[in-house]
Amino acid sequence: MKTLVNVARYHLVDRLSYWALPWGILAFSFLINLAISGLLPSPQGDYTGGLFTIYAYLIVCGALSMTRSLPFGLMLGVSRRGYYLGTALLIMMLGVVWGLGLTVLQAAERATGGWGVGLHFFRVPWIMDGPWYVTWLTSFVLLVLFFWYGMWYGLVYRRWNVAGLIAFAAAQVLVVLAVVVAVSMTGNWPAVGHFFTTLTALALTGVLAAVAVALGLGGLTTIRRVTI
Amino acid sequence: MTPVISATALGRRYRDQVALNDVSLAIQPGTVTGLLGRNGAGKTTLMRIVTGLEFPTSGAIRVFGEAPAENESVLRRMVFVREDQAYPDLRVTHVIRVASWFYPNWNGDLARQLLADFDLPLGRRIRKLSRGMRSAVGIVIGLAARAELTLFDEPYAGLDAVARQLFYDRLLADFAEHPRTVVLSTHLIDEVADLLEHVVMLDRGRVVLDAPADDVRGTAMTVSGPATAVEEFVAGRPVWRRQRLGARAAVTVAGPLDLTEQARARALHLRLEPLSLQQLLVHAAGSPADEKVSA
Amino acid sequence: MPPLDEGTPLFVQIAEQLADDIVDGVLAEGARAPSANELAAFYRINPATAAKGINVLVDEAVLEKRRGIGMFVASGAREQLRAGRRKRFAEQYLDPMLAEAKRLGIDTDTLVSLIRGSGWHNGGDTP
Numbered sequence: 001m002k003t004l005v006n007v008a009r010y011h012l013v014d015r016l017s018y019w020a021l022p023w024g025i026l027a028f029s030f031l032i033n034l035a036i037s038g039l040l041p042s043p044q045g046d047y048t049g050g051l052f053t054i055y056a057y058l059i060v061c062g063a064l065s066m067t068r069s070l071p072f073g074l075m076l077g078v079s080r081r082g083y084y085l086g087t088a089l090l091i092m093m094l095g096v097v098w099g100l101g102l103t104v105l106q107a108a109e110r111a112t113g114g115w116g117v118g119l120h121f122f123r124v125p126w127i128m129d130g131p132w133y134v135t136w137l138t139s140f141v142l143l144v145l146f147f148w149y150g151m152w153y154g155l156v157y158r159r160w161n162v163a164g165l166i167a168f169a170a171a172q173v174l175v176v177l178a179v180v181v182a183v184s185m186t187g188n189w190p191a192v193g194h195f196f197t198t199l200t201a202l203a204l205t206g207v208l209a210a211v212a213v214a215l216g217l218g219g220l221t222t223i224r225r226v227t228i
Numbered sequence: 229m230t231p232v233i234s235a236t237a238l239g240r241r242y243r244d245q246v247a248l249n250d251v252s253l254a255i256q257p258g259t260v261t262g263l264l265g266r267n268g269a270g271k272t273t274l275m276r277i278v279t280g281l282e283f284p285t286s287g288a289i290r291v292f293g294e295a296p297a298e299n300e301s302v303l304r305r306m307v308f309v310r311e312d313q314a315y316p317d318l319r320v321t322h323v324i325r326v327a328s329w330f331y332p333n334w335n336g337d338l339a340r341q342l343l344a345d346f347d348l349p350l351g352r353r354i355r356k357l358s359r360g361m362r363s364a365v366g367i368v369i370g371l372a373a374r375a376e377l378t379l380f381d382e383p384y385a386g387l388d389a390v391a392r393q394l395f396y397d398r399l400l401a402d403f404a405e406h407p408r409t410v411v412l413s414t415h416l417i418d419e420v421a422d423l424l425e426h427v428v429m430l431d432r433g434r435v436v437l438d439a440p441a442d443d444v445r446g447t448a449m450t451v452s453g454p455a456t457a458v459e460e461f462v463a464g465r466p467v468w469r470r471q472r473l474g475a476r477a478a479v480t481v482a483g484p485l486d487l488t489e490q491a492r493a494r495a496l497h498l499r500l501e502p503l504s505l506q507q508l509l510v511h512a513a514g515s516p517a518d519e520k521v522s523a
Numbered sequence: 524m525p526p527l528d529e530g531t532p533l534f535v536q537i538a539e540q541l542a543d544d545i546v547d548g549v550l551a552e553g554a555r556a557p558s559a560n561e562l563a564a565f566y567r568i569n570p571a572t573a574a575k576g577i578n579v580l581v582d583e584a585v586l587e588k589r590r591g592i593g594m595f596v597a598s599g600a601r602e603q604l605r606a607g608r609r610k611r612f613a614e615q616y617l618d619p620m621l622a623e624a625k626r627l628g629i630d631t632d633t634l635v636s637l638i639r640g641s642g643w644h645n646g647g648d649t650p
Contacts, residue, residue: 003300003304003330006329006330009326009329010326010329013318013322013325013326014316014317014318068316068317069316071313071314071315072313072314072315072316072323072326074281075307075308075310075313076326076327076330076331077300077303077304077305077306077307077330077331077375078300078303078330079280079298079299079300079303080298081298082300224298225283227276227281227282228281228314258571259571260569260571396567397564397567400563400564400567400568400569400570401564403569403570404559404560404563404564404570405560422533422566422567422568422569422572423567423568423569424569425569425571425572441533441569441572442532442533442534442572442575443532445531445532445533446531446532491614491615491618491619494619495618495619495622
């Protein structure tokens with residue numbers, strides 16, 4: 001356990017990547033959107049996907065934790081498994097804290113009527129527009145999911161380089177395609193549609209959590225034979 | 229005594245080449261072992277397998293009695309200073325601080341002392357350091373960790389002779405005060421010859437020499453002088469190399485020579501010169517793959 | 524003392540150097556001998572090698588171990604070493620000298636007068 005905590009601490013020494021940049025990027029994206037909203041107001045309020053920038057950043061951050069930071073991590077007498085779990089644990093802890101921050105900002109946004117300009121930046125319709133505890137949970141799951149997804153990409157790159165990355169991405173596309181084909185061929189689109197329309201935000205969060213766990217396990221199996 | 233490292237018929241094969249072939253050895257605790265050999269002999273591969281970074285394709289490896297791969301109770305007791313260690317984008321002082329969390333025997337005072345000795349700029353990003361300075365950081369970590377098993381794989385890339393001597397001196401001093409098992413891989417053999425207690429030499433993935441350093445001294449001698457006297461003296465001994473220049477000859481024979489033989493050589497006005505560890509390596513590397521240098 | 528270039532093991536050379544110091548009186552009887560670590564640092568060699576050299580002299584009862592304090596030169600060590608070296612003197616120094624003298628055609632009388640002329644005093648301490 002102590003090793004896992006030390007691995008988390010190791011990553012956190014990089015204040016730029018784990019303290020400054022996430023919030024910096026979020027602030028930047030927010031301010032841009034705020035400015036646009038202020039300058040070009042629209043009656044029904046602006047819905048931006050600006051929050052997505054932070055998730056994109058987390059994919060990159062996750063990948064880097066498994067590429068740039070891995071060699072020194074393994075030098076420190078940590079097993080691959082320990083390094084992976086320690087890193088995964090780190091983002092879970094950060095996810096709790098950051099998720100709370102996003103929830104607070106969401107509440108502030110609601111209270112100020114979209115920061116006075118009707119901006120819906122932190123309030124993503126339906127999925128992050130409800131009770132604070134659901135928002136917190138959903139934020140947490142999404143933050144962890146994207147970071148773990150990035151970790152897996154980083155590991156695939158380590159083991160199989162660019163060719164591996166392409167194959168990895170292609171495989172995912174194929175999986176999605178296979179599902180789509182299967183659903184079409186069995187005429188199950190109505191059932192799928194029904195499923196999604198009756199899905200609550202909480203239930204969707206559950207699905208996302210399952211996806212995150214799957215991604216986490218994927219990365220864990222990939223790191224086993226990584227050599228540095 | 230249970231060996232710290234125990235390799236049994238260890239092999240590592242890649243698609244197109246064999247890095248290690250039937251390597252068996254035992255490293256005893258508290259010793260300084262030199263792992264010698266040419267570039268590509270398999271020294272790095274062996275050390276990577278010992279530290280769990282690589283997986284053998286055949287045979288077994290045990291460190292502190294257990295398989296090292298993914299085994300944190302073993303990994304924690306080792307430190308591996310590599311020639312090509314990659315660091316994240318942190319400052320020197322951060323890298324040292326992180327290292328201090330992980331090694332149970334870490335000594336901060338020693339680290340500080342070494343950082344000063346090597347004149348390392350604490351605030352600079354490690355990626356901006358010269359190769360020599362980066363090597364020095366690795367050495368600082370390797371020594372300050374005071375790990376029970378300390379492995380150095382040609383850790384002095386970019387270090388000049390003065391800095392290298394500093395490394396040997398600090399290693400020796402700390403080793404004397406706080407005994408541990410040290411394995412040092414190098415091709416600058418003569419620089420470290422006196423530090424070594426035990427010598428293992430690899431060539432093309434095989435062990436060609438595995439003996440106490442003291443036994444290796446005097447393994448071969450070059451006898452030089454008047455050709456007839458030289459030939460008379462070396463008659464009946466296995467000859468490694470023969471050189472003639474006019475009426476003089478220099479013949480390298482397998483030793484050792486006892487005191488009587490040494491006296492006889494002196495009486496014949498022959499000069500005796502033992503082969504240095506480095507010269508022994510050159511010879512051992514030149515011989516066919518399955519010929520062992522007997523110590 | 525055997526010449527150093529004949530591949531004698533390091534620990535033997537260490538023992539010989541310590542013995543030299545004792546014979547020369549630099550390291551007095553009853554004085555503390557350097558420890559293995561000190562020798563290792565001085566010669567830049569492995570402490571185990573230095574310890575081995577010390578043990579050679581311990582086995583010969585030239586050095587004695589006083590537990591908790593260190594290694595000390597045994598009383599009578601100097602004379603013991605000198606006696607041992609006197610025995611080897613003929614083989615190590617005399618024989619080669621005589622062989623060389625013969626080679627150069629120096630007869631016994633010339634040899635003796637050379638020795639006398641060098642100012643060496645019979646049986647005395649080192650000049």
